[in-house]
Amino acid sequence: MGCGRSGSTILGFVLGNGEKACDLGEVIDFLKRDGKPNSFETGSENARFWYRITQLMKSDISSVFTKETKKKLIEYEHHRMFLAIYLGLTGHKIKQIYHNFINHLYGHITEQVQEKEIFIDTSKYPSRALLLTSLLNNFDVGIVHLVRHPTKVVKSFGNKSTRQGYKGFISANIYYFCINLFCVLVKLRVGNKKYIKIKYEDIIKQPNYEIDKISKKFFIDLEYVKKMILNDKPLKRGFPFNGNRMRMQDEVVLKKNNFSYKKNIKNLITMFINAIWY
Numbered sequence: 001m002g003c004g005r006s007g008s009t010i011l012g013f014v015l016g017n018g019e020k021a022c023d024l025g026e027v028i029d030f031l032k033r034d035g036k037p038n039s040f041e042t043g044s045e046n047a048r049f050w051y052r053i054t055q056l057m058k059s060d061i062s063s064v065f066t067k068e069t070k071k072k073l074i075e076y077e078h079h080r081m082f083l084a085i086y087l088g089l090t091g092h093k094i095k096q097i098y099h100n101f102i103n104h105l106y107g108h109i110t111e112q113v114q115e116k117e118i119f120i121d122t123s124k125y126p127s128r129a130l131l132l133t134s135l136l137n138n139f140d141v142g143i144v145h146l147v148r149h150p151t152k153v154v155k156s157f158g159n160k161s162t163r164q165g166y167k168g169f170i171s172a173n174i175y176y177f178c179i180n181l182f183c184v185l186v187k188l189r190v191g192n193k194k195y196i197k198i199k200y201e202d203i204i205k206q207p208n209y210e211i212d213k214i215s216k217k218f219f220i221d222l223e224y225v226k227k228m229i230l231n232d233k234p235l236k237r238g239f240p241f242n243g244n245r246m247r248m249q250d251e252v253v254l255k256k257n258n259f260s261y262k263k264n265i266k267n268l269i270t271m272f273i274n275a276i277w278y
Contacts, residue, residue, distance in 0.1 A: 019221035025240025
């Protein structure tokens with residue numbers, strides 16, 4: 001859970017290499033893309049994995065793929081619906097449809113990888129995190145609130161060369177502020193037992209320490225991951241549905257790095273507005 005451009009794809013690689021864990025990437029786009037993972041060629045392992053799930057979903061609850069229902073479910077998870085969901089102001093009907101959809105989806109995912117017990121969903125949206133904690137049956141849902149230095153996030157949104165999500169300086173700052181405010185509200189709702197806050201820069205600077213925190217919090221065995229990172233060995237990809245360009249790589253090596261930022265006027269403004277979340 002967190003703001004876009006905060007490093008959730010690499011965190012998915014890290015956690016997805018844990019014992020009995022599987023990284024699913026940004027599952028939130030499942031309906032938006034009609035069950036077809038982004039950019040994976042037909043016949044690839046990733047495409048075959050999601051094809052089987054999509055066929056099972058269409059067999060069980062094909063109604064969620066109709067234009068009208070799909071639009072409602074996509075909107076239901078969006079940031080615009082967060083406060084309505086948080087305050088319990090959404091309709092009972094859409095809640096039931098979503099409940100049916102999400103439980104069928106994760107039920108079929110677990111059927112396809114029965115040797116796995118832990119599933120990493122890097123969708124980020126606070127509204128989705130809130131819905132999963134309350135509506136997903138037969139799962140213990142833990143939330144990693146991932147934050148990246150606000151100046152880096154704002155700068156990333158200002159890069160017009162990227163394919164998605166351009167935001168100007170002001171709108172990027174407002175977005176960062178609002179999303180992390182929603183994340184804190186989720187924490188207040190679910191409690192500390194199901195929530196942990198992690199800084200992206202800390203993962204890069206001292207990965208083993210941060211991995212230990214997550215491991216102890218949610219009882220995930222990440223010793224293998226720590227050894228791989230310590231020895232600069234590659235982490236293998238799971239079955240990411242969507243995410244940044246890194247999702248297309250079969251393996252990723254996590255490189256340790258220190259962090260610094262320039263103290264210019266824009267960065268100081270960003271820190272003044274958003275330092276509370278970081």
